[in-house]
Amino acid sequence: MRIERRLEQPRWLSFVVPAVAIALATLLGGLVLLVTGHAPVKSFRRLFEAAFTAKGALSATVVSATPLAFTGLCAAVAFRMNLFNIGGEGQLYGGAITGATAGLLLAHSPSPVAIGAMVLAGAAGGALVAAIPGFLRAFLATNEIITSLMLNYVVGLILTYLIFDTHSYLRETKGFEAQVFPQGKTLPASATWPSWTVHGLALPLGFLVAAGLAFAVWGLYARTRFGFEVQVIGDSSRAARYAGMRTRRKILAVMCLSGALAGIGGASQDGDFRHQLDPRGLTAAGYGYAGIVIAALGRYNPFAVVVLAFGLGGLQNAGYTLQSADFPAGLVGVMEGLILFCALGGEIFVRYRVRFERRAPKAPTAALEPEPSP
Amino acid sequence: MTNNSLLVLVISSGVGYGTPLLYAALGEVLAERTGVLNLGVEGMMLVGAVMGFWTVQRIHIGSTLVLAAAIGVAALAAAAMALIHAFLVVTLRANQIVSGLALTIFAGAGGLSSYLGNDLNLSGAPARHQFTEPLPNSLQNLKIVGPILFGQSVLVYASWLFVALVAVYLRWTRAGLNARAVGESPAAADAMGIDVVRYRYLHTIAGGALAGIGGATFSLWLTPQWVDGLTEGAGWIAIALVIFAFWRPTFCLVGAYFFGALTALPFALQAHNVHISGDLIQTIPYAATVVVLVLVSSAVARRRLGAPAALGRPYVREER
Numbered sequence: 001m002r003i004e005r006r007l008e009q010p011r012w013l014s015f016v017v018p019a020v021a022i023a024l025a026t027l028l029g030g031l032v033l034l035v036t037g038h039a040p041v042k043s044f045r046r047l048f049e050a051a052f053t054a055k056g057a058l059s060a061t062v063v064s065a066t067p068l069a070f071t072g073l074c075a076a077v078a079f080r081m082n083l084f085n086i087g088g089e090g091q092l093y094g095g096a097i098t099g100a101t102a103g104l105l106l107a108h109s110p111s112p113v114a115i116g117a118m119v120l121a122g123a124a125g126g127a128l129v130a131a132i133p134g135f136l137r138a139f140l141a142t143n144e145i146i147t148s149l150m151l152n153y154v155v156g157l158i159l160t161y162l163i164f165d166t167h168s169y170l171r172e173t174k175g176f177e178a179q180v181f182p183q184g185k186t187l188p189a190s191a192t193w194p195s196w197t198v199h200g201l202a203l204p205l206g207f208l209v210a211a212g213l214a215f216a217v218w219g220l221y222a223r224t225r226f227g228f229e230v231q232v233i234g235d236s237s238r239a240a241r242y243a244g245m246r247t248r249r250k251i252l253a254v255m256c257l258s259g260a261l262a263g264i265g266g267a268s269q270d271g272d273f274r275h276q277l278d279p280r281g282l283t284a285a286g287y288g289y290a291g292i293v294i295a296a297l298g299r300y301n302p303f304a305v306v307v308l309a310f311g312l313g314g315l316q317n318a319g320y321t322l323q324s325a326d327f328p329a330g331l332v333g334v335m336e337g338l339i340l341f342c343a344l345g346g347e348i349f350v351r352y353r354v355r356f357e358r359r360a361p362k363a364p365t366a367a368l369e370p371e372p373s374p
Numbered sequence: 375m376t377n378n379s380l381l382v383l384v385i386s387s388g389v390g391y392g393t394p395l396l397y398a399a400l401g402e403v404l405a406e407r408t409g410v411l412n413l414g415v416e417g418m419m420l421v422g423a424v425m426g427f428w429t430v431q432r433i434h435i436g437s438t439l440v441l442a443a444a445i446g447v448a449a450l451a452a453a454a455m456a457l458i459h460a461f462l463v464v465t466l467r468a469n470q471i472v473s474g475l476a477l478t479i480f481a482g483a484g485g486l487s488s489y490l491g492n493d494l495n496l497s498g499a500p501a502r503h504q505f506t507e508p509l510p511n512s513l514q515n516l517k518i519v520g521p522i523l524f525g526q527s528v529l530v531y532a533s534w535l536f537v538a539l540v541a542v543y544l545r546w547t548r549a550g551l552n553a554r555a556v557g558e559s560p561a562a563a564d565a566m567g568i569d570v571v572r573y574r575y576l577h578t579i580a581g582g583a584l585a586g587i588g589g590a591t592f593s594l595w596l597t598p599q600w601v602d603g604l605t606e607g608a609g610w611i612a613i614a615l616v617i618f619a620f621w622r623p624t625f626c627l628v629g630a631y632f633f634g635a636l637t638a639l640p641f642a643l644q645a646h647n648v649h650i651s652g653d654l655i656q657t658i659p660y661a662a663t664v665v666v667l668v669l670v671s672s673a674v675a676r677r678r679l680g681a682p683a684a685l686g687r688p689y690v691r692e693e694r
Contacts, residue, residue, distance in 0.1 A: 142667050143671065147667060153607055
């Protein structure tokens with residue numbers, strides 16, 4: 001058997017490999033279920049029904065998919081430049097904090113103004129959190145993986161602090177319930193994001209914004225000089241510097257863009273779904289990490305990210321719906337991990353060609369040399 | 375200064391909280407020294423924690439034996455997780471960062487460890503057997519050094535042994551030198567006849583086993599029970615710790631106790647009725663990691679301080 005690098009990557013492979021990966025992951029997941037004494041087909045059917053075909057399931061799936069689309073775009077934008085921002089989680093928290101603040105401050109403004117301000121504030125909050133690892137990476141060569149990750153914990157703790165450990169502006173202090181259990185102030189009606197129902201499928205504003213942003217990101221990366229330079233830097237930063245591209249600024253800019261995308265996701269959590277700053281709910285959900293799965297699976301393509309967010313959102317939605325004693329907890333994480341493993345393993349077939357052939361008996365070193373001419 | 379004073383309390387419980395970090399960081403040093411970055415530590419620790427806990431709950435033999443078995447099971451289970459990573463990144467040449475993250479998602483909170491904890495019905499019950507502090511009270515009650523040095527569990531003393539073993543291994547044994555060669559220049563190591571693939575596999579797996587023991591330190595000693603996501607990010611701190619310690623096992627010891635002490639600080643302050651927000655104090659270890667990373671991250675510092683040159687790069691003989 002020989003493994004050799006492909007000179008060209010055929011286009012069909014980038015569709016077939018993820019599809020095979022998902023199929024293989026389902027098989028492996030079924031094996032896990034079987035070994036631990038669950039009925040795989042039944043579990044998967046329940047998973048599928050709860051995700052897509054049950055009444056109202058599709059609308060609930062869109063609710064789960066919205067934050068994943070944002071964090072998926074966040075990871076895709078940065079990873080495409082070989083910038084491993086795994087701080088989508090913290091950047092989403094940052095956006096949720098600033099978004100909720102804007103929504104509460106603008107209680108008496110007309111709704112479009114308040115919502116627009118929330119989007120901008122969320123983007124700014126997320127970008128601010130991402131700017132720290134971005135700046136450190138660009139100007140001090142600090143590994144962005146660890147710093148962005150550490151900030152997830154820092155911002156998560158600040159988020160919890162704001163509601164649980166201090167009487168901040170964002171915390172509800174009046175009312176009996178709020179005395180017993182700390183919670184965020186309910187956002188005013190003007191800060192509630194609208195949603196539209198099409199054939200019984202509820203589409204929240206956040207999901208449409210995410211889809212629009214996916215298009216914008218595609219345009220930015222495929223059609224502008226900025227995007228071209230980003231991709232050159234991603235492929236070879238030395239070549240990019242030699243060509244006179246400003247790699248440091250670009251690192252910072254891409255990090256901020258990436259954080260802003262996650263931050264808008266945070267604001268959408270406030271405005272679309274939770275209607276208050278909800279530390280427990282946000283920190284428990286793990287949107288940021290799931291976003292990385294989506295980005296990697298979609299090979300950093302923004303449209304693929306939105307589609308996959310829908311699929312994975314279905315999985316997560318089913319996970320919540322089926323949260324009961326008779327449905328195996330943790331199955332969703334196991335499935336996410338398996339899909340990612342299979343997609344990663346499949347990557348070798350995209351980049352390399354595996355050849356099965358008999359080794360020439362006389363020349364044991366043939367594997368190292370080019371094909372002998374006949 | 376009495377044994378109940380703040381400083382003694384912080385240091386002695388800091389040693390405790392630092393121990394799982396130390397095990398996991400030692401394991402990560404082994405893997406990274408051969409050039410394999412494994413970001414799946416958190417997941418491996420959680421799987422180790424849950425399987426170790428399962429052993430003490432379900433297997434009925436003497437307390438000492440069952441605890442030893444639990445450590446073995448934890449190490450094996452986590453090593454199996456590391457094997458997945460090794461297969462993906464060494465054999466299939468996958469991106470080490472994405473693969474490590476995938477491992478944490480697969481095995482960590484909300485993944486396999488939760489699945490196992492739920493399926494084996496482990497949450498909610500206290501441990502049937504747990505590690506205790508074995509040394510006589512006369513030693514434990516000594517002023518200052520008593521609680522810090524003698525009031526610890528076997529796991530702490532064993533971790534010191536592991537530090538020495540890993541340090542000696544990497545510095546003075548042939549295999550250890552070969553392992554470092556693989557991490558610095560796999561092509562040169564290959565030319566010398568060192569089996570790069572085998573070294574990377576074995577060290578990644580050994581690293582996983584140590585991470586599993588670190589996880590079991592939580593479930594069998596520190597918080598002797600199983601709850602979902604028990605380690606609360608310790609795996610990530612361990613990864614930062616490796617950089618903090620410049621990839622040296624002995625520095626890992628110091629760093630682990632420093633981070634452990636920061637984790638212990640809010641509890642110690644609470645015991646002394648000092649009210650500072652626990653949430654904010656808990657940000658210190660994470661923020662400190664960022665600061666330290668900045669300090670050691672200039673290219674010159676990295677080269678001097680020993681980052682393996684081939685860290686994170688797959689080795690393909692035909693493409694060197």
